[in-house]
Structures are given as structure tokens and as C-alpha cells.
Amino acid sequence: MTEQSSQDFRTSAIQAIRIEREAIDALEERIDDHFIKACEVIMACKGRVVVTGMGKSGHIGNKIAATLASTGTPSFFVHPGEASHGDLGMITSQDVVIAISNSGNTSEVVTILPLIKRMGAPLISMTGNANSTLAREAVANLDVSVQTEACPLGLAPTSSTTATLVMGDALAVALLEARGFSSEDFALSHPGGSLGRRLLLRxxxxxxxxxxxxxxxxxxxxxxxxxxxxxxxxxxxxxxxxxxxxxxxxxxxxxxxxxxxxxxxxxxxxxxxxxxxxxxxxxxxxxxxxxxxxxxxxxxxxxxxxxxxxxxxxxxxxxxxxxxxx
Known part of the structure; x- marks a missing residue:
């Protein structure tokens, strides 16, 4: 273990923030036809949005599903490993599936693709590889690729998970505004917290x-x-x-x-x-x-x-x- 000074800690932290900020800035030019197509598919959905992803992508997917659900787009998360062992029954042909994988080739996600396609649920992907299996099979692929991870080893998902989370927030906000979702609508799904009290109390x-x-x-x-x-x-x-x-x-x-x-x-x-x-x-x-x-x-x-x-x-x-x- 190398000895670190207070300045070393500060330098490392600032460098990580700068790398992740650059990853977020790069997303602006990717709000393209694929993003619009994803919005249109979800707006036309008669069921729910089912988000899936493995590992760190799964953690981000869980948050994206929660954000969608609280902003007017009914949504929930399904673990792709569990989906292969029965939970795929939670998805119907009326739903839309958002599959998240930085590589676009995560085996647990790719395994369930044929079954999703067979039931006819539209697939939206969020990947860092536009030429991956997941991206090719999707009706719209949201590009969340990054130049480099904030992790100096290039191993721990950092910039890539941040970019994915921000893209998910962008999707949720675009849908929220398209639905005319109001502060009172938001409060109805948060009745127990301070947000609900603030927005619903007369x-x-x-x-x-x-x-x-x-x-x-x-x-x-x-x-x-x-x-x-x-x-x-x-x-x-x-x-x-x-x-x-x-x-x-x-x-x-x-x-x-x-x-x-x-x-x-x-x-x-x-x-x-x-x-x-x-x-x-x-x-x-x-x-x-x-x-x-x-x-x-x-x-x-x-x-x-x-x-x-x-x-x-x-x-x-x-x-x-x-x-x-x-």
C-alpha cells in the first residue's frame, strides 16, 4: 500500500469527477432518433416498462425503474438471472423491456432475448457497444458508451454507470413532460413521505x-x-x-x-x-x-x-x- 497525502486524495477525487462529467457531457449529442424512438415506444406501451440488467447495470436499472414508476411510467425491475428461472413470467407482450449492459453481450441478458422477442415485447437497449448483440436486437439502442472509466484501473464501472443513470433520468423526464405529469400526480405516488405531505396537504x-x-x-x-x-x-x-x-x-x-x-x-x-x-x-x-x-x-x-x-x-x-x- 502506498502512502497517500491529503493532496493525493483530493487530486484523485477531482480527476474522477472530471472524467465522469465528460462522460455526461458526451450524452447530449446522443439524444438522437434512437432516443426519440424509445420515447415513442414507451408512450405507446399498454403494459409496463420492465427494466433488466446484471451486476452494476442491475443496480442502475433498479434506480431507473423506480424513477420511471414515480414519474408516471409504470415500471419495475427484473433480475435477468431470476428471469431465466421463472421470473420471465412477469413480462407480457403488452410490456416494453429496457435491457442494460455496458458490453451489450452480458450472457444472462442475452439468454432471455429470444424469449422476449418471441412474446413480442418491444426491446430497448442501453449499451456501450452499438455493434453488440443486445443493441442489434433492440428497436432502439441508447448509446451510453464512455471514453474511459473513472476507475484508474479501467475495471470498476464508474463513468459507464453514471452515464447510464443520467440517460435513464433523461428518458424519465422526457416521458414525464410528454404525459403532462404534475406535482400532484407525483405526490400521489409519495403519500407517506415529506414530498407527499408538502404537495398534497391542504x-x-x-x-x-x-x-x-x-x-x-x-x-x-x-x-x-x-x-x-x-x-x-x-x-x-x-x-x-x-x-x-x-x-x-x-x-x-x-x-x-x-x-x-x-x-x-x-x-x-x-x-x-x-x-x-x-x-x-x-x-x-x-x-x-x-x-x-x-x-x-x-x-x-x-x-x-x-x-x-x-x-x-x-x-x-x-x-x-x-x-x-x-
Whole structure:
């Protein structure tokens, strides 16, 4: 074992990153007719996309299948070795198969090609060799060849697996946009994680309602409004008219600005110092939209109104934090 200095470690790492970056840059010119054909075949698929690959290509294939599945293209991974021992029954003629092999001649993958062809499932290949068996048998071959591996021995798949992964991401994104896949569609397949909470949670799910809403009627003195702010703990109070419609908001920030003017809190009516026509949100909007408004306006709470302007709730930054939206 040779002794390495800290600079040697840094140099090796930077060299690996540069080699892999060059491999990725080379992919741009390969978004060609084969790539378009692959997209068209998958868009026309009535079944699912079945991804297969051996070794490191299999690990990359697993990730590509997961990305496709989470972005609107039903997909799963099948190990080619297991496919030869029964799992080929998971593939139907309605499916599309994406087979990954850097050499294009991986025996476990090549072995199942005749059976895939016999059942009539279209085959898309991702290879580093356009003249390989796998590339020749495919309706479209995505070229993921690299000049050199980042591994200085040229043995461990590094640049080649990175290029394959990026090509898979390019395919998934192209299909996502072609399908008009939305952020809500994405959230539906991620309901348990923070992404799902962020994208699916509605204001109505977490807002304060009923007696928990900080509110005072017009004509209330500033001291009365401060008492309401203190009791409800949202750092603000809403102001409503006799019909229950929102007419203004008074926040901690408004209080600081008011006190600078030497206002008498015991006699000043709240409507003289409140913010008129402030930002609001409706209950059926996404909680993420409430977060965007608060961040953009640099405020910590929002009144929630219905379409007619009647106050129905209140929400603040702490509610969003507790719900995992932030």
C-alpha cells in the first residue's frame, strides 16, 4: 500500500469527477432518433416498462425503474438471472423491456432475448457497444458508451454507470413532460413521505378553526386586540365586520410599528392601525401555497377565507412546520 497525502486524495477525487462529467457531457449529442424512438415506444406501451440488467447495470436499472414508476411510467425491475428461472413470467407482450449492459453481450441478458422477442415485447437497449448483440436486437439502442472509466484501473464501472443513470433520468423526464405529469400526480405516488405531505396537504387540513381563530370585531381597542393575540398564540389577530367578513389583520409587526408612533393602546380602535387588504388564502389551497405566500411576503401567519371573503380559519408558520411542509 502506498502512502497517500491529503493532496493525493483530493487530486484523485477531482480527476474522477472530471472524467465522469465528460462522460455526461458526451450524452447530449446522443439524444438522437434512437432516443426519440424509445420515447415513442414507451408512450405507446399498454403494459409496463420492465427494466433488466446484471451486476452494476442491475443496480442502475433498479434506480431507473423506480424513477420511471414515480414519474408516471409504470415500471419495475427484473433480475435477468431470476428471469431465466421463472421470473420471465412477469413480462407480457403488452410490456416494453429496457435491457442494460455496458458490453451489450452480458450472457444472462442475452439468454432471455429470444424469449422476449418471441412474446413480442418491444426491446430497448442501453449499451456501450452499438455493434453488440443486445443493441442489434433492440428497436432502439441508447448509446451510453464512455471514453474511459473513472476507475484508474479501467475495471470498476464508474463513468459507464453514471452515464447510464443520467440517460435513464433523461428518458424519465422526457416521458414525464410528454404525459403532462404534475406535482400532484407525483405526490400521489409519495403519500407517506415529506414530498407527499408538502404537495398534497391542504390548508384546511391544518388551519385553526372556530374558537381557535384569533379574531376581534371592528371597533375593538388596540389593547383588546393585543389580548386576543396573546390568548390565541398565532402572533396575529384578524379583524372582521358584523357579517363575519375579514376587513384587516393586526400582527406582531404591526404592533412594533404602532408603538413607535406613541399610540394609546387603550383608546385607539384596531381599524386605525391594522393592515387593510392583507394577504389571505382559501381553505382548499395547498399548504405549500401558504408557505410560498408567507416566505414571499415575509409574514408568519395568514387568515383563511372562503370565496366570499368570510373568515373561516387561520394558519401560521409553526403549523406548517409541525405538518412537515417546511
Amino acid at each position: 390548508v384546511s387540513d391544518i388551519m385553526h378553526t372556530g374558537n381557535r381563530i384569533p379574531r376581534v370585531p371592528e371597533g375593538t381597542t388596540l389593547s383588546g386586540a393585543l389580548l386576543e393575540i396573546s390568548q390565541k398564540g398565532l402572533g396575529m389577530t384578524t379583524v372582521v365586520d358584523a357579517a363575519g367578513k375579514l376587513t384587516g389583520v393586526f400582527t406582531d409587526g404591526d404592533l412594533r410599528r404602532t408603538l413607535d408612533k406613541n399610540v394609546d393602546v387603550h383608546v385607539t380602535p384596531i381599524e386605525q392601525v391594522m393592515t387593510h387588504n392583507g394577504k389571505t388564502i382559501e381553505a382548499d389551497h395547498l399548504a405549500a401555497e401558504a408557505l410560498n405566500i408567507m416566505e414571499e411576503m415575509k409574514i408568519n401567519a395568514l387568515p383563511v377565507t372562503d370565496a366570499g371573503g368570510e373568515l373561516v380559519g387561520a394558519i401560521n408558520m409553526h403549523d406548517l412546520l409541525r405538518a412537515g411542509v417546511i
